[in-house]
Amino acid sequence: MKVFKFGGASVKDASAVQNVAHVLGLYSGDSLAIVVSAMGKTTNALEEVVADYVQGAPGLSAKIDAIEKYHRDIIKELGQLSAEGIERVEGFFAALRQRLAQPHSDNYDYDYDQIVCFGELISTAIVSAYLSGRGVENVWADARNLIRTDNTYREAHIKWEKTEQLLAKAWQSAVEHATQGRVVMITQGFIGHTDERNATTLGREGSDFTAAILAYCLGGESVTIWKDVPGMLNADPKYFSDAVILRHISYREAIELAYFGATVIHPKTIKPLQNKGISLYVKSFVNPNEKGTEIAGSTFSDSLMPSYIFKVNQVFISFSPRDFSFIAEENLGELFHYFADLHIKIHLMQNSALNFSICTDFDEEKLNRLILLCKEKYEVHYNVPCELVTIRHYDQETISRLLIGKKVIVEQKSRRTARMVLMEA
């Protein structure tokens, strides 16, 4: 059995959905568990809906109408959808409106998950109905029955044992009912459910992780993430016209690249695959016959070329105790507490006797709140805007090339990785 994941861009309009069917046609003999994201930018649109809903903003109903129209236009253009599938989609449109007609709770993150999950529910219902309409037998499965999590809304953690049981049972039943000699299961990425059967989400861009969960729990032979890029590249083609594809990399290298900010795969995706030795492929849905990138155990070709990862719009913040005390564990404990409270993610840190510094995403509002919390005990300085550059398998030539026109604020080097916070010179 293979697990496929199709992200928002691969189902953003009717022709994209038709292309998904075309890609699946190349695997007509395989059993497939298929994870699909919300269509296009629907998750962002639903995030706005949640904000308006909770604030009681007047723009809410126009926003729901727009989301519904976007999906209805796609349905109309696709044409041949199964009646059962259409009914399911209509049910979700109605359930979303019903949800939004009820008063909100006092837990924003809970409300968020109950609403945002509709993006995935609707998209998978459409894809499933379209495949059925074309005679491709498939089972639509609700991840709110399959992926069991704790109740950390918006960042839920998987309950692996229960999830494994639920998935095994659903798959077994699909096998028993299959009449075309294989199983095609369509389910939502990114969403799960609690013991109390409330919807949860796994964190933005979490659909890759769902694909890994399915492969881990169902004993999949591989996971393929279908993307609008030819594979994992050694640099973002937005910044590097000569970016090249990484054909084979190890799990370890992929985790490092994802951790440092390569956005091709979600960092949580690798661990379950590594644990069971399941290969991960990143392939182009535009050219599905091309090889793409294979991520597996072998570290053989990891260091063959440098990889560059850029994080732009960063801020570099330094803290120094006003009473001239050394930066010691107590100060660090206190500062980390503030970072956690404000959900500040540290991308790089550095300390000296009287200074502790971090590089993080620049968010003016958070920065002001942080300064307010710290200002009594710490003097706070910051540089903005900065960029954080990570080079895996660096050499001096590639570093020098990157530094043209830039001022280095901080540089950290380990054996494999060089990281620099830069500003325009």
Ligand code: ASP
């Ligand atoms: N639809 C969700 C998001 O946009 C999950 C995903 O696409 O991975 O974050």
Ligand code: MG
């Ligand atoms: Mg994505």
